[in-house]
Amino acid sequence: WLRGPLRGAQPRQALPMSVLVMKFGGTSVANLDRIARAAKRVAVEVANGHHVIVVVSAMSGKTNELVGWVGETSPLYDAREYDAVVSSGENVTAGLMAMRLQEMDVPARSWQGWQVPVKTTDAHASARIEEIPPANIMAKFDEGMKVAVVAGFQGVSPEGRITTLGRGGSDTTAVAFAAAFGAVRCDIYTDVDGVYTTDPRICDRARKLDRIAFEEMLELASLGAKVLQTRSVELAMRFKVPLRVLSSFEEMSDDAGTLVCAEEDVMESNVVAGVAYSRDEAKMTLISVADRPGIAAAIFGPLSGAGVNVDMIVQNISEDGRTDMTFSCPVDQVLRAQTAMEEAQAGGDISYHDLVADTGVAKVSVVGIGMRSHAGVAAQMFAALSDEGVNIKVITTSEIKISVLIDRKYMELAVQALHDTFGLDTAA
């Protein structure tokens, strides 16, 4: 995802000091008490001899509130102002965390993204980090500062405007700092004590994994497991950042949480490593499209141009030169997709009879590196869903995952059934 390498990234442990990155998510900084508890953990790591880069999220619920205010003020908002508003939650927690550390006699100061600077692209609301020059923070470390508290989720564009990295982006801030500073590790503190075989909030038999391979975590994240932002996993994999997910509510210990690591370092051998879901999907079908060479390009070009993130695609057998084309996208992009298709029809680029939107679907996926060498996973998955009476609407597969689109009301049931079928409650 980086156009160039993260410029300035240091080889790990090449630095004269040991830098540790600790990221605290929204629930871990939800109020002053929790900020104080997080600060105590930071102080322990400082006492252990680390220079710490603390990356903070906004207090839980804050970013949602800010996003809501933007929508109420301006439905077709200016994305640059959206970023100016929604990035602000992190500024508050960064300042409070630095103050709390100072109260504990730990030399610390806060940094907003632009001050570091965290240089990003200008893709507002989903910007990518391009470079984090370590010089400013390193100079402070050299002067005796022990902790740099960085506001997560935000950066600055080439034009000097504030940007944000997409929802959940503080994870990516944390991993990018770990890469740029050659950190010994990046610890992601959250409200669960690690990565589970599926979301523990919807399946009580979900089991915490001690380790998970980067490739599997990448698939789980991109298929909806929001415990880590997808880009953070991509970055960790690319820059070989040791990445750990752990709870900020439990006792500190060296083997706490889940280590996201190289495939060869994972001991478990379950064919399926985990189940992920994405709740708010939509299935769109263009009925009776004139089938001709170039039709897919004529449909998906305008959709992409309109910023619609098309996921699954199915084209039906054509009859009399006409066919149905089905695709899925996030439910909040349905309007944009409809507008793009109507404009393409009006412009004479495509012709179809109807566009049917099913906004009540969810995507459920099973992920595992073991699928590369193990046949029959798809059949087992479909049988399990059929036993529960769950109808499959669309299927896609890749080397290490199988995804299905189903009615949203069966989503939890499907996740639980698949978790059972693949025996994920016990390690293999």
Ligand code: ADP
């Ligand atoms: P934070 O605010 O700390 O960034 P998030 O809410 O973004 O936390 O991510 C943590 C949440 O991810 C958990 O509370 C859990 O509900 C959800 N989650 C989804 N899938 C998984 C999984 N496989 N393992 C652990 N947590 C998961």
Ligand code: ASP
């Ligand atoms: N506060 C931002 C969000 O809620 C970023 C983050 O917490 O990772 O999306």
Ligand code: MG
């Ligand atoms: Mg998160």
